[in-house]
Each structure stands twice: as structure tokens, then as C-alpha cells.
Amino acid sequence: MKGKFTGGVHPNDSKDTRESPIQNLPLPDELKISLLQHIGAPATPAVSPGDRVLKYQAIAEPSGYVSSSLHAPVSGTVKAVEPSPHPSGRLIPAIIIEPDGRDEELDLSSSADPDLKKGPEAWKKMVGDAGVVGMGGAAFPTHVKLNPPGDKPIDLLVANGVECEPFLTADHRLMLEEPESLMGGLHLAMEMVGAKRAVIGIEANKPDAVEKIRSMDLPAGFEVEVLPVMYPQGAEKQLIYALTGREVPTGGLPMDVGVVVQNVGTLAAIFEAVTKGRPLVERVMTLGGTMPKGPGNYRVAIGTLLSHIVENTGGLEGPAAKIINGGPMMGQALAGFDSTMTKGTSGLLVFGPGESRVLKPRPCVRCGTCVRSCPVSLMPHTLGSLVEWDQFDLLEEFHVGDCIECGCCTYICPADRNLVQWIRQGKAELITRSK
Ligand code: SF4
Numbered sequence: 001m002k003g004k005f006t007g008g009v010h011p012n013d014s015k016d017t018r019e020s021p022i023q024n025l026p027l028p029d030e031l032k033i034s035l036l037q038h039i040g041a042p043a044t045p046a047v048s049p050g051d052r053v054l055k056y057q058a059i060a061e062p063s064g065y066v067s068s069s070l071h072a073p074v075s076g077t078v079k080a081v082e083p084s085p086h087p088s089g090r091l092i093p094a095i096i097i098e099p100d101g102r103d104e105e106l107d108l109s110s111s112a113d114p115d116l117k118k119g120p121e122a123w124k125k126m127v128g129d130a131g132v133v134g135m136g137g138a139a140f141p142t143h144v145k146l147n148p149p150g151d152k153p154i155d156l157l158v159a160n161g162v163e164c165e166p167f168l169t170a171d172h173r174l175m176l177e178e179p180e181s182l183m184g185g186l187h188l189a190m191e192m193v194g195a196k197r198a199v200i201g202i203e204a205n206k207p208d209a210v211e212k213i214r215s216m217d218l219p220a221g222f223e224v225e226v227l228p229v230m231y232p233q234g235a236e237k238q239l240i241y242a243l244t245g246r247e248v249p250t251g252g253l254p255m256d257v258g259v260v261v262q263n264v265g266t267l268a269a270i271f272e273a274v275t276k277g278r279p280l281v282e283r284v285m286t287l288g289g290t291m292p293k294g295p296g297n298y299r300v301a302i303g304t305l306l307s308h309i310v311e312n313t314g315g316l317e318g319p320a321a322k323i324i325n326g327g328p329m330m331g332q333a334l335a336g337f338d339s340t341m342t343k344g345t346s347g348l349l350v351f352g353p354g355e356s357r358v359l360k361p362r363p364c365v366r367c368g369t370c371v372r373s374c375p376v377s378l379m380p381h382t383l384g385s386l387v388e389w390d391q392f393d394l395l396e397e398f399h400v401g402d403c404i405e406c407g408c409c410t411y412i413c414p415a416d417r418n419l420v421q422w423i424r425q426g427k428a429e430l431i432t433r434s435k
């Protein structure tokens with residue numbers, strides 16, 4: 001390890017589900033597959049109401065280079081293409097499929113490369129065709145990341161097994177239970193980007209995963225690095241700095257310093273796409289928090305209603321007061337369980353009354369704690385105040401675009417100032433003004 005990034009915080013990791021093996025969740029009676037599952041343009045439907053679809057059949061096409069395709073997780077009938085609740089809180093068109101219980105699959109033999117003979121360019125296309133997106137939460141289309149421009153040579157592939165968000169343990173279980181897929185995907189991704197070295201970064205609170213990966217007789221050029229437990233250790237730029245000492249420039253990307261980062265779940269999905277031709281139609285997620293009666297790690301079909309997950313794992317201990325899609329630091333608060341699993345849903349957390357509070361911001365006491373916690377050396381107190389005072393024109397002077405929305409500043413502020421919320425609001429206002 002080369003360095004420690006500046007800032008960061010130490011929330012209790014609360015990873016109580018770390019010992020829970022991955023279980024398959026039963027299929028629901030209806031799937032609502034949102035056309036917006038990734039960063040970039042929403043997918044375009046390729047099916048109409050009344051169509052019969054087979055499991056793995058493409059049901060929506062990418063609508064641009066930074067977009068992604070969607071596939072049916074089951075065989076069944078398309079009932080509608082209509083607006084449906086999305087984890088973002090908006091209504092987004094979704095393809096509604098009623099499963100027929102037969103689980104009839106598309107023949108994937110022509111799109112698979114089990115002997116790995118087709119080569120990197122063909123594999124990139126297979127990953128794109130399989131609708132693989134980043135599964136660490138950001139859901140950036142993976143084929144784009146695997147295609148760095150020729151003037152950005154890549155020497156290092158980083159497998160991100162940090163999972164620094166409290167409560168989430170899906171990546172941890174994947175590393176323990178499916179290390180072969182992860183390592184297979186890592187080999188393939190290295191060849192696709194031309195990297196000669198690979199580092200698998202894992203936080204020190206997962207010693208069994210470190211041992212598991214190290215026991216796999218790693219070939220030359222592969223290393224496992226154990227990183228200190230510190231949030232946001234898994235953020236791309238912070239992880240790259242910690243592992244290599246290289247600083248991704250302001251406004252730049254990891255490829256600018258010769259690195260491509262892929263989440264461990266994404267690497268397993270790359271392996272499935274190339275060796276079996278299997279599209280991304282399900283993922284492992286953590287059901288956690290204090291209220292679920294059946295907390296654990298589940299493999300869930302994309303498009304499954306969140307209410308189905310709760311109902312089929314034993315329900316809740318009592319009324320839900322706070323529901324989060326993802327982790328508590330960067331996840332989205334939900335109003336209910338009526339949205340659905342997307343490819344970026346790493347977790348569903350449910351807390352009861354008294355376990356969360358609505359922040360009532362008080363005046364800033366200029367303690368500077370938020371500045372010390374910021375992993376990109378911003379001045380969160382100033383950014384927050386500029387938004388509070390409607391001084392949006394000054395935000396760019398204070399590099400608001402560099403904020404990774406990690407939430408460290410809000411977490412640490414003794415005056416309960418909801419800094420990250422204000423910063424998000426400020427960024428959104430700048431986008432609106434630029435149109
Ligand atoms: S949310 Fe933004 S401003 Fe706040 S600590 Fe994280 S990067 Fe810094």
C-alpha cells in the first residue's frame with residue numbers, strides 16, 4: 001500500500017450479515033424492469049405488451065454509447081411498458097413481465113466463449129451485449145470502462161472488494177463464495193484493457209475474504225492489498241491513491257493515471273457474460289438494518305419489488321421509519337417499498353422509529369471538522385452555506401464538481417448541517433442553469 005487518502009470517517013461498520021451465506025430469493029409474480037438501471041441514457045424498449053419472452057432475452061436496447069441493454073430475468077409475458085416507481089423517487093418507464101413459471105431460457109451457446117478463444121475485442125462486445133454495469137452502486141456501463149482510448153495506456157486493474165459502506169456485506173460474501181468467477185473476470189478485464197498487473201483491494205474487516213483470495217494461488221502480477229477500515233476507502237480515487245500513490249487529477253478519470261477499477265461483483269458478471277454468454281439479470285444484495293426479520297445476503301432478480309424482498313424474508317419486526325436503497329452513507333432514502341431492484345441495488349436497509357432523526361441544522365460553529373473529514377480537500381461548510389444563501393454562482397470557485405457526495409461532512413458535523421444534501425442541491429441547480 002502506498003498512501004492514506006486525506007479525510008474520511010470511521011462509522012461503526014455494523015456488518016452483522018457478514019456470516020450470512022448468499023440465498024436465492026423466490027421469484028415474484030410480477031417484475032418491473034426499469035429502463036433506467038445505469039448512468040447515462042435510459043434503455044429503449046425492444047418488446048411490446050403481449051410479447052412472450054424467454055429468460056435472458058434482450059428486452060431493451062442501449063440508447064447511446066453510455067447506456068446499457070436489459071434482459072428478461074424469467075420467461076413470461078410482457079404486460080405493459082409504463083411509468084413505475086424508481087429508487088430515485090421518480091416515476092420511470094419500466095417493462096412489466098408476468099413470469100410463466102416455466103423458466104425457459106434463450107439458447108446462449110452462440111454468445112458464449114467457454115474456451116476463451118474469441119479475444120479481448122469480442123469479449124468487450126459480449127460484456128456490452130450482456131448489459132453489465134458497475135455493481136458497486138454507481139452502475140456505469142462496464143463496456144465503456146473496458147474501452148479506454150488508445151492514448152490512455154492502462155497498466156493496472158484494481159478489483160474493488162473494499163465495500164466500505166456500513167451494513168453491506170454482499171461483496172464480502174461474493175468474494176468468499178464465488179472467488180473463481182471474480183478471479184476469472186479479473187483475468188478477462190486485464191486482457192481487455194491491456195493491464196499487466198492486478199491488485200485486489202480488501203478492507204481489513206474481511207480477513208476471511210483476504211485469506212480466501214490469497215489461497216487461490218495467485219499468478220505473477222496479482223496481489224491482494226489489505227486496506228485500513230476507513231470510509232470512503234472504496235471510492236475510486238481514494239482507493240487508487242491508497243494502493244498506488246497516484247492522484248487522479250481534478251475532473252479526470254482513473255484511466256488518466258493508467259488504472260481501471262472494477263467492483264468484484266462486476267468482475268463476476270463479466271466472467272458470466274463471456275464464458276456463458278449470460279446477461280446480467282440478477283444480483284446479490286444485502287438486506288440489513290435493525291427491522292428485517294430475515295437480514296442476510298440474497299440473490300434477487302432485477303425488477304423484483306422491494307416489498308417482495310421484505311415479505312419473502314420474514315417481514316419486519318415493526319413499522320419502518322427509515323428505508324435506504326444502498327448503504328447509509330451514500331444510499332438513497334426511500335418513501336416505501338414500492339420501487340424495484342435495479343442493477344445498482346447493493347442493499348436495502350430498514351430501520352425503526354427512534355433509530356434515525358431528521359437533521360435540524362444549526363448555525364455553523366466554524367469548527368473545521370467537515371474540512372478535515374473531506375476526502376477531496378473541499379470546504380464543505382462554505383459549499384453548504386453558499387447553497388443556503390442562494391449564491392450558486394460561487395459554487396464552482398469552490399470546486400463543487402469535485403465533491404464525490406460521500407457524506408462524510410454531514411456525518412461528522414456537530415451542528416447537524418446537512419452539507420451533502422445542500423451540495424447535491426447546488427450541483428443540480430448548476431446543471432439546470434447550464435441548459
Ligand atoms: S460529501 Fe463532498 S464535500 Fe462532503 S466530505 Fe464528501 S466529498 Fe467532501
Ligand code: SF4
Pocket residue numbers: 363364365366367368369370371380381412413414415416417419
Ligand atoms: S463541521 Fe459543521 S459546524 Fe463544523 S465547520 Fe463544518 S459545517 Fe461548520
